[in-house]
Amino acid sequence: MAQKPVLDVKNLESYYGPIMAIRGVSLEVRKGQLVTVLGANGAGKTTLLKSISGVMVPQKGTIKVYGEDLTGAEPDVIVRKGLVHVPEGREIFPLMTVEENIAMGAYVRTNKTEIAQDREMVFSYFPILAERRNQQAGTLSGGQQQMLAIGRGLMAKPELMLLDEPSLGLSPLLVEEIFTIISRLNKEQGVTMMLVEQNARVALSVADYGYVMEIGRIVMADTSANLAASEDIQEFYLGVKEETQRDQRRWKKRKTWR
Amino acid sequence: MDVLQLVISGLANGCVYGLIALGFVMIYKATEAVNFAQGDFMMFGAFITIWLTNTDFVGLPFWLSVILAILIMGVFGYLMERIIIRRMFGQSQIAVVILTIAIGFILRFLAGAIWGHDPLSLESPFAGKEVRFGGLVLGADEVAIILVTLLLTGSLFVFFAKTKLGLAMQAASQNQLAAYYMGIPVKRVHGLIWGLSGMVSAIAGILFAAKGAIDPSAGLLGIKAFAAAVIGGFGSLPGVLIGGLIIGLTEPFASRYIAAGYSQIAPYTILLLVLVFRPAGLFAQMQKKKV
Ligand SMILES: Nc1ncnc2c1ncn2[C@@H]1O[C@H](COP(=O)(O)OP(=O)(O)OP(=O)(O)O)[C@@H](O)[C@H]1O
Ligand SMILES: [Mg+2]
Helix, strand or coil: CCCCCCEEEEEEEEEECCEEEEEEEEEEECCCCEEEEEECCCCCHHHHHHHHHCCCCCCEEEEEECCEECCCCCHHHHHHCCEEEECCCCCCCCCCEHHHHHHHHCCCCCCHHHHHHHHHHHHHHCHHHHHCCCCEHHHCCHHHHHHHHHHHHHCCCCCEEEEECCCCCCCHHHHHHHHHHHHHHHHHCCCEEEEEECCHHHHHHHCCEEEEEECCEEEEEEEHHHHHHCHHHHHHCCCHHHHHHCCCCCCCCCCCCC | CHHHHHHHHHHHHHHHHHHHHHHHHHHHHHHCCCCCCHHHHHHHHHHHHHHHHCCCCCCCCHHHHHHHHHHHHHHHHHHHHHHHHHHHCCCCHHHHHHHHHHHHHHHHHHHHHHHCCCCECCCCCCCCCEEEECCEEEEHHHHHHHHHHHHHHHHHHHHHHHCHHHHHHHHHHHCHHHHHHCCCCHHHHHHHHHHHHHHHHHHHHHHHHHCCCECHHHHHHHHHHHHHHHHCCCCCHHHHHHHHHHHHHHHHHHHHHCCCCCHHHHHHHHHHHHHHHCCCCCCCCCCCCCC
16 A cells, blocks of 8 residues: 555635636645646646645645645644745845755754754755855845755755746756756655746656646646657647746746835 | 933933834834834833832832733733734735824823823832942933843844744744745744834833833833834844934933924934935845845
8 A cells, every 4th residue: 555645635726816726736746756737827836836835725625745634724834744835936035144044944843963964965965055155145146046945945854845936037057957956856865846847848857747737727647758748748838939938037026124 | 521411311211212113123024014002012011010019009029020011011012913913914004003003092091091190100229329430420220221221132133143033033024925935933923023022112111110200101202212213224123222322312412402492303303314315224234136
């Protein structure tokens, strides 16, 4: 009998007021897997992750972690259960140092020796963060901030890491670099991951399994190899046009605290 | 000698403004709300202490009363967030401002109804005592106020910079959503900030009442503390304290050297000048904006 999946989502529905953004999504992630969810702008990928990590409360459906029903739980409870959300657009703590940001990632943990070990682990994967440990995080480059966001998420020692578009706004070279590290973290550290992406090519190159989302629904689910080979995917997600338009996609309104 | 006396009494007043201003700034940074009842929190904390320790009332030992009053105001601040402010979530900032102004009125009314409108003095071990350093003779109350304020500001600074909870409070104020993602219980943190600022305002009230009489309208000096917070840039804790000291120092000199009737506007003149020439405050934290 196989172990219960780390994450089991069934018939999830989420709304923004009257707008239905998630229209009955079901998916699961098993321990050790790297699962990707592909979808175009506005497909509902971020909303799906927000509903899972508890910052949004879904109207219908269930979210189970190792079989335990956590639908509608507070975000800090979800993190304590082992799900950490690395948000889209990085969302670091801009006025704190790199090291303080990393320390906040371990907020729910108490064992100081383990936290120190994990910090060294994060620094070994992202040496630039070790070098800049005393720099104010808001002054890091976009790529460095993305690394910090991933490193900070790792500090929670997650059972499952929810990664929202880590390729957003990065140069193709940096995308390769970050995805190599994501893949290594999955293989070497055994971090289970759910990776939300628009960049289907790079996401399918590292993932074991993939879902395709369109306007709030899952429209396809298969192994990465099969998805990469499928005609629809090739036509709509691996088209050469998409690559060039991605970089300066849009600015997210960020709350600043002065 | 005379000038030194003015300086010390100005600093002592400035410390009280500075502490009330710290309360404003902590809440503002963490929650984006401005608590216009901060001055009335100060007044209420003072009256609770007077009620607990003065021999006309309960008559508990001074230090016990101080600790109890600080705790009571801490719980009061925490519950205020829990029960009232949290329900305002999603409302406009103006609604919260008006609500806190109303709470200030209620506290003033309550204090008047319970303890009367005549000024009362706190029976403290410092009252009327003097401290001598070399040739100087200083009021023990004023020296105590300055020392306590420095110590408290220093402790708060260390608390925010070094402790896990303090860092989490900073994190929640810099990026609330990311704080949720890291498992920081943001709502509880907000409640604790209100509690902390209630405690700080109680200390400000005790210091205020230790150096002179207090009546229920004393909370109105919250306006001056607000000016201090603006001058300090509504940001760094030491900046805000210095803002308080600037206002505090201005007053005795203004009333000494400027015609009566004009001197009272001196603090607000400074506020205006700062707003015109350094709108981010004198000590605004610099933040490099991402392009
Ligand atoms: N705060 C909001 N209020 C109202 N509608 C929203 C809000 N946030 C998102 N939506 C809508 O919900 C839908 C899904 O948005 P979501 O952010 O989940 O898309 P996404 O797949 O993450 O897109 P992207 O790739 O651009 O990040 C969109 O139609 C969007 O307009
Ligand atoms: Mg998104």
